[in-house]
Amino acid sequence: MKRKILSVLLTAAFVAATIAGCGGAAQQAADTAAQTADAAADTAAAAEEKVEETADAAADAAADTAATVEEAAEEVQEAAGGSGDVINVGFAQVGHESDWRTASTKSAQDVFSEANGYNLSFVDCDNDSAAQLEAVRGFIEQGVDYIIIDPIVSTGWDTVLTECDDAGIPVIVIDRTIDDSDKYVSWVGSDFLTEGKAAGEWLKAYAEKQGIKEINALIIQGTTGSSAQIGRTDGFSEIADREGWTILDKQTGDFTEEGGQQVMESYCKSYAGKFNVVVCENDNEAFGAMTAMDNAGVKYGPGNDVILISYDACTAGLKEVQAGKITADFECNPLAAPTVEGVIQTLQSGGTPEKQILVPDNWYALPDQIVDFSVDGNAQKMIEVTDEVIEAQY
Numbered sequence: 001m002k003r004k005i006l007s008v009l010l011t012a013a014f015v016a017a018t019i020a021g022c023g024g025a026a027q028q029a030a031d032t033a034a035q036t037a038d039a040a041a042d043t044a045a046a047a048e049e050k051v052e053e054t055a056d057a058a059a060d061a062a063a064d065t066a067a068t069v070e071e072a073a074e075e076v077q078e079a080a081g082g083s084g085d086v087i088n089v090g091f092a093q094v095g096h097e098s099d100w101r102t103a104s105t106k107s108a109q110d111v112f113s114e115a116n117g118y119n120l121s122f123v124d125c126d127n128d129s130a131a132q133l134e135a136v137r138g139f140i141e142q143g144v145d146y147i148i149i150d151p152i153v154s155t156g157w158d159t160v161l162t163e164c165d166d167a168g169i170p171v172i173v174i175d176r177t178i179d180d181s182d183k184y185v186s187w188v189g190s191d192f193l194t195e196g197k198a199a200g201e202w203l204k205a206y207a208e209k210q211g212i213k214e215i216n217a218l219i220i221q222g223t224t225g226s227s228a229q230i231g232r233t234d235g236f237s238e239i240a241d242r243e244g245w246t247i248l249d250k251q252t253g254d255f256t257e258e259g260g261q262q263v264m265e266s267y268c269k270s271y272a273g274k275f276n277v278v279v280c281e282n283d284n285e286a287f288g289a290m291t292a293m294d295n296a297g298v299k300y301g302p303g304n305d306v307i308l309i310s311y312d313a314c315t316a317g318l319k320e321v322q323a324g325k326i327t328a329d330f331e332c333n334p335l336a337a338p339t340v341e342g343v344i345q346t347l348q349s350g351g352t353p354e355k356q357i358l359v360p361d362n363w364y365a366l367p368d369q370i371v372d373f374s375v376d377g378n379a380q381k382m383i384e385v386t387d388e389v390i391e392a393q394y
């Protein structure tokens with residue numbers, strides 16, 4: 001722009017000089033025109049510099065503002081407990097089959113929230129093992145920072161865990177175990193074998209107290225091949241074998257209320273009048289079994305023909321203990337997520353978390369059903385179900 005103005009003014013001066021000829025007056029006119037051109041060019045240059053300075057100052061101010069906003073955002077995240085970067089977590093959850101599962105999912109969503117500095121990709125695998133492997137591969141593709149798996153079944157994991165390892169993504173296993181691979185950082189969960197043994201040892205002590213000489217048990221198992229099913233079945237069976245009890249049958253109810261009802265309906269037909277113990281491998285199966293027994297006219301619970309044992313001890317299960325329907329309930333704590341967060345924070349700060357972290361469980365009954373017993377030589381303490389206990393449960 002500056003050069004254009006200058007050239008126009010010089011051309012004007014030259015034209016003025018030419019028109020005026022080469023005499024003194026002409027020279028004077030040309031000089032005057034040239035001076036005017038110079039002055040105009042200087043003014044234009046000054047104006048342009050001013051515009052450039054103003055633009056630079058505005059750009060600097062904008063950059064400063066952006067940096068301040070970014071710093072403020074980082075400070076907010078740091079105040080929320082993070083390093084300033086959002087941590088991306090993928091969670092391949094089993095499904096939504098039970099009250100326990102709902103509590104587990106809620107706990108994870110509460111802990112791995114945006115407010116806590118996390119971005120959680122959650123997949124409900126609907127009890128489908130193939131879908132769960134697919135979910136994990138999806139997390140690898142996404143490039144998440146950590147993968148949490150609650151394995152539907154305990155085998156078939158080595159290939160996909162190797163893929164996670166190759167991608168450099170640490171895997172944390174919760175609740176159920178993986179038994180055919182150790183390519184994960186930590187497992188956080190309950191001891192299912194101990195839960196099964198506790199149920200068996202409690203039954204032995206309670207039956208003795210009640211003067212019950214013979215045990216004829218029916219088991220409604222959890223999802224076949226899940227470590228929760230395997231541990232509870234094995235633990236209870238170990239005590240049953242040792243005590244010479246009869247296990248009339250064991251079939252899966254898939255950890256659902258519907259499954260529990262279906263299996264119990266069939267048991268009520270096949271074993272009418274022949275059983276005095278029903279073991280349900282979770283509360284929801286117990287609710288279904290109760291409906292089936294109600295329909296078949298079978299009386300269960302303390303003081304009745306059939307002892308009903310359950311696992312999980314969620315709020316709804318403990319209410320049935322209080323109502324005198326479930327005789328004893330063996331907890332499986334679903335609140336692993338806060339511990340998993342601890343594992344992730346240890347990894348974030350370059351530490352090495354423990355490979356196995358047990359979440360403690362409690363055993364529940366009403367006062368008349370509380371008896372002394374031991375598991376593997378360790379004395380157990382039962383908790384009396386009260387309104388306060390139910391209120392505090394999940």
Ligand code: AHR
Pocket residue numbers: 097098099100101175176228255281282283311312332
């Ligand atoms: O893996 C834990 C088990 O799975 C719980 O006992 C049951 O309720 C859930 O579905």
